[in-house]
Amino acid sequence: MKIARLIKYDLKCGFAYNRIKLVIALGFILANCVYFNMIIEGVQIDNASLGDLIIYFFKGKAVFSSKTGNFPIPIIYLGFQIIVAILIGYYPYDDINGYGKQIFIRCQDKRKWLNSKVTWSISTVLFFYLCTFTILFLFASISGFDMSLGYHKEIIWETNNIEIPNIEASTIIFNGILMPIVYSIVISLIQICISLGTNAIIGFLTIMIYDFVAIFFTNKFFLSNYIMILRNTEYSGVEYNKFEGVIIVLAVYIIAILIGRMIINKKQLV
Amino acid sequence: MNKIKIENYSKTIGKNKVLSDINLTLESGIVYGLKGKNGSGKTMLMRAISGLISPTVGNVIINEKVLGKDISFPESIGILIENPSFLPQYSGFDNLKMIASIKNCVDDEKIKMYMSELGLDPDDTKKYRKYSLGMKQKLGIVCAIMENPDIIILDEPINALDEESVEKVKQVITRIKSEDKIIIIACHNKEELFYLADKIIEIEDGKIKREYLVDNNGEINENS
Numbered sequence A: 001m002k003i004a005r006l007i008k009y010d011l012k013c014g015f016a017y018n019r020i021k022l023v024i025a026l027g028f029i030l031a032n033c034v035y036f037n038m039i040i041e042g043v044q045i046d047n048a049s050l051g052d053l054i055i056y057f058f059k060g061k062a063v064f065s066s067k068t069g070n071f072p073i074p075i076i077y078l079g080f081q082i083i084v085a086i087l088i089g090y091y092p093y094d095d096i097n098g099y100g101k102q103i104f105i106r107c108q109d110k111r112k113w114l115n116s117k118v119t120w121s122i123s124t125v126l127f128f129y130l131c132t133f134t135i136l137f138l139f140a141s142i143s144g145f146d147m148s149l150g151y152h153k154e155i156i157w158e159t160n161n162i163e164i165p166n167i168e169a170s171t172i173i174f175n176g177i178l179m180p181i182v183y184s185i186v187i188s189l190i191q192i193c194i195s196l197g198t199n200a201i202i203g204f205l206t207i208m209i210y211d212f213v214a215i216f217f218t219n220k221f222f223l224s225n226y227i228m229i230l231r232n233t234e235y236s237g238v239e240y241n242k243f244e245g246v247i248i249v250l251a252v253y254i255i256a257i258l259i260g261r262m263i264i265n266k267k268q269l270v
Numbered sequence B: 001m002n003k004i005k006i007e008n009y010s011k012t013i014g015k016n017k018v019l020s021d022i023n024l025t026l027e028s029g030i031v032y033g034l035k036g037k038n039g040s041g042k043t044m045l046m047r048a049i050s051g052l053i054s055p056t057v058g059n060v061i062i063n064e065k066v067l068g069k070d071i072s073f074p075e076s077i078g079i080l081i082e083n084p085s086f087l088p089q090y091s092g093f094d095n096l097k098m099i100a101s102i103k104n105c106v107d108d109e110k111i112k113m114y115m116s117e118l119g120l121d122p123d124d125t126k127k128y129r130k131y132s133l134g135m136k137q138k139l140g141i142v143c144a145i146m147e148n149p150d151i152i153i154l155d156e157p158i159n160a161l162d163e164e165s166v167e168k169v170k171q172v173i174t175r176i177k178s179e180d181k182i183i184i185i186a187c188h189n190k191e192e193l194f195y196l197a198d199k200i201i202e203i204e205d206g207k208i209k210r211e212y213l214v215d216n217n218g219e220i221n222e223n224s
Helices: A003-040 A050-058 A075-089 A091-096 A100-107 A110-142 A153-160 A169-197 A200-213 A223-227 A242-266 B042-050 B092-103 B108-117 B133-145 B163-177 B190-196
Strands: B003-013 B016-027 B030-035 B057-062 B077-080 B151-155 B182-186 B199-204 B207-213
Touching: A003 A050, A003 A075, A003 A091, A003 A100, A003 A110, A003 A153, A003 B092, A050 A075, A050 A110, A050 A153, A050 A169, A075 A091, A075 A110, A075 A169, A075 A200, A075 A223, A091 A100, A091 A110, A091 A169, A091 A200, A100 A110, A100 B077, A100 B092, A110 A169, A110 A242, A169 A200, A169 A223, A169 A242, A223 A242, B003 B042, B016 B030, B016 B042, B016 B182, B016 B207, B030 B042, B030 B190, B042 B077, B042 B151, B042 B182, B077 B133, B092 B108, B092 B133, B108 B133, B108 B163, B133 B151, B133 B163, B163 B182, B163 B190, B182 B190
Parallel strands: B030 B182, B030 B199, B077 B151, B151 B182
Antiparallel strands: B003 B016, B003 B057, B199 B207
């Protein structure tokens, strides 16, 4: 049995399974674009840029300090994590506990089933981010924004009450585009492993707690620190090493694959 | 000639011993009927043969290949275990077509033929979520038999079926019985089970209590 057939099946079923959730998710993105437009109306700048919009979506949160007292929860950051967790967490679990038994006996190999689900999860994450960036790009274009990765300190001040001396374009590309995608792929796999070992709810909650706790800690093992632009600037004073980030994320991914294989091999399909 | 040999099979889940020291030999051309109360271990035995669970002790050997060692799942098997589950947003035919695409060994016409044989309209665009219980059950049976597997496992196949549909299921089982397959059926209706099966295996508390042959009239063959 060729794995290509299994992947084709998972892509078809998985996307059908998630289509309504995906529409809602993209609605969330669009709503935040509109909200961004409302915010910048009150800011004294000539023209916002695509960079402003990307920073707005992937800024995350500045470093937490218990002294400052007021520390609003980053809604967009959490929104993205919740969306990815909802898109990924339930299909493999539902599949293994229902329809998937028919697939197992036909594909004859538990590892192939897992590999196919991993491929599906990567595809789903990529598709979601592709849609997200397409919306951002189109929105910026239609709104007449400057289509560069430049940014305005005034907008960051308006949305975060902090003044950031400089954000490199490479930081926007790495921490605002590449790392969110890579992080979502890795965290999805971890969520699939936890779901298969326990259940979908525990998998979802574990990931949510991990992502939530990361808001308050600047430890490099809370991987979502790498996807917060504000934590990777001169302002934060804790700029994360990009190379180190990639190595840690890749290592976690490989470990998760190995654990996933062990879990699926021992899984009792009752 | 297909053969399933179950050797000293025991399965413990948590603190419950759900199957205990099962020894059985199942051969093709025979319909085996599993008889027992709820929770006696019929479905677990079916899962064990399907490779869906692994033994705590013992082996399932299918055509000389040990399940879980030489093969992960039986190489040619169709199952309907407990409630059939399909994708709610697709029609019955689309669901079957999608499952069939994994092995790619049955064409659309065959799927349609099996659906029609059990009284399902293959051209019906109704989504699976709108199917009645009986229609879901029939779709589950088609799914189990459509790829012409050597081993067919049907757990409560006539659940929720009307009389006419029960007759159709009986006809299908009688037809495939002549095709040299191992067919295992669990059914709470003793009359129907005895009609369909050639050999009854009684299970109680996860153990095999008794095995006996039944004749064409569903009577116990006293010589077995």
